[in-house]
Structure formats: structure tokens, C-alpha cells
Amino acid sequence: MSSPDFYQFLGIPRRLALDPKELETRLYSLSRKLHPDLFARKSAAEQSKALDDSALLNDAFRTLRDPVKRAEYVLKAEGFDIGEQSTKDVPPELLEEVFELNMALEELRMGDDDAREQLEISRTTFVNMRDEIDVETQSKFAEWDASGERSVLAEIRALLNRRKYIANLIDKANVPDRV
Template sequence: MSIQTSNSSGTTANGAPFRHLNGDGVRDYFAFFRLPRKLDLDLAQLEREFHQQSRKLHPDLFTQSSAEQQEWSMEQSSRLNDAYRTLRDPIRRTQYLLRLEGLELEEQSETATEQVRASGQAKKQIVPEDLLEEVFELNMQWEELRMNKKTGDSDPALVRELEGQKVSLEQKQEALLEELKSYWVEWDALGDTSPLEARNRVTAKMADLLNRRSYIRNLVRDVNAALEN
């Protein structure tokens, strides 16, 4: 690995890094692919565009060029790759759009996770209402599983139950993705001239859905961990 320093008044002609989403004319990921800020993307077209741009920007095409050109190519193609990675994934794409729209996600958001980690506190999560019952039951089963482990018992029925829970959670995740897609359609139908209120209504729904979804994802992860142990 190599280290270099530069000061902010230096030659960063390529503009501020992408993580800065606070205006000032920074091109966003959608713009990189010459796409409008729509969510229901044609993935095949996105991939074609990604390949086409790679053929122009990739460092392999610049190994015999000047150091400046190599630097430029590395910078550009890393942005291209970061942009493609974000846009091709339905969840990341939605999260990204919400951030572009100035919406920070709640407890489950990346930023919140970072903050919590940085402060060293345990993460607090608000249980989505429609999951209260299931979470309660899951906790009981986990407790039972832990007790069994301690006493060396094994309860195949319990394991089966947990596996069943897992399947149902995964189905919920799938269903949420379908629901999300319906919000995409709503969002895409809105134009730039649509009233802010209408836009906010859709982004709020998506934010809420993503929070619920990441809560479920964490549950699935925990169930998996419990089953593997």
C-alpha cells in the first residue's frame, strides 16, 4: 500500500469525492450513467453502459500513458465502479436515492451504524410493529436453544421451528422487495416539477420500508448464527 498527502487547496481538479452529496454541482451516480433519478432501472442497459464506460476509463488502457493520465484513469474508473456497484443493487440504489433527496435513514442506516460503532454503544433498534409478535417468539426460542446448549440437550423440533421462522422471514424480505418496487413506480411517475409534498410522501414510504427490511435482515442473520452454533 502507498500513502500520499495533499491539501484541500491542491489540485483536485476531478472534484470532491462522491460521498459528499451536498450540492455544489457534484455529478451524482445517476448522472455518471446519463440516467435520470429514476429507480426502476433497466439493469441490462446499466450493465452495457458500465462495460462501455469501462472500455474508455479502465487503467489497463493507460499503462503506457503519462502519470497524470494514469491517475485520472484510476480516479475515474474507481468512481465508475463505485457508481455501478451502488446502482445495480435494488436496496443500495434506493438508499442512495434517498440520501440524494436529503433523507437519512434511521437506526438501521449505514451512517447510524457507524455512529453507534464509533461511540461504542449497543445499537438500539425499534421493532417494527408488524413484527412484534414474531420477534417475541424468536427470542423465546433462542433462549430455549441457549438453555439446551448449556445442558447438552438437542431438540430437533426446536431447530425445525427456527428453520421455519427463517423461511418465513426470508419470504417477508422478498415481499418487501416487491412492495418497494411498487414505490419505485410511484417515484418514477413523479417529475422534477411535482410538489415537494408528493415526493416526500414516496421517499418516506421507501425509508420506512428499508428500515423494516434491514431489521428483518438482521433477524435472519441472527437466526442463521443460532442455527450454526
């Protein structure tokens, strides 16, 4: 559904690198103006507007606070396809790590608790990879904020796809202690 632009609504410049503190300050100050609690004694029309406005405020804050959601929001607005990417094909550079993770999971399923050690190694590897991606993404954010180059957005999209793939692997490696 077409809704007003989140950046415009919050009154902040359209940048990918955002200061979470600044965003929070906007949330608080706008909440003090828009929240339904402040309109409880007003007309039904004003109450309904307060409900819509504060829902929009919270939706905007929730989206822009999270770097991944924020980037996806901008990518979508700039005409990029951010739909589910096929995650079936293992990126070649991850072949070995994915193989080891799957082996460990299989061994654990067979009742071999020693596999937990390998699982933890895999998990750490993937978490490190994700953190590296995040650092790289941050620098790309700054690059786009400065240049506005579309090619940078394409790079960001590729980073996000890779990040999503690795996040799935981390989820897989997060096996509860007792199943």
C-alpha cells in the same frame, strides 16, 4: 466527500426502477474507455485520472446495481436522513414472531436441537416478509419514477427501515449447523 452524481456519470436517467442489464451494459462500455489498463503507457497524470474515473465508475455501478443501496443513494441526495435507525423497539406487528425466534434461539443455546425446526419456521416467515417488502418497494420505485412525489420517497424510506429490521432477524435465524 463530494463526488459527481452517479446517474450523470453513467449517463442514465435518474430513476429508481433500473434494468440491471442496462446498467451492466453501461459498466462494460465505460470500462472499455476508462479502465487503467488502457492508460498503462500514458503519462502519470492520465494514469491517475483513469484510476479515479474507473473507481468512480465501479463505485457508481456497485451502488446503483443494488436496489437498497440505490434507494438510499437517491434518498440521501434528496435530503432524507438515512442514518442508522434504532432497531431496539420491536414493531408491534412483529411482536409474536420476534418472541418465537428469541425463544428458539434460547432453547438452542441450552442444547435443545429440536428448536431448529421452530428456527426454520421463523426464518421462512421473515424471508417471506422481506420478499413482500421488496415487491412493494419495486412498485413504489415505479411510482416515484412516474410522479417524482416526495411523499413516495418517505414511504420508501419507511419500507427500507422495516426491511433492515427484518434482514437482521433473518441473520439471527441463520444459525450455523454446528456452533
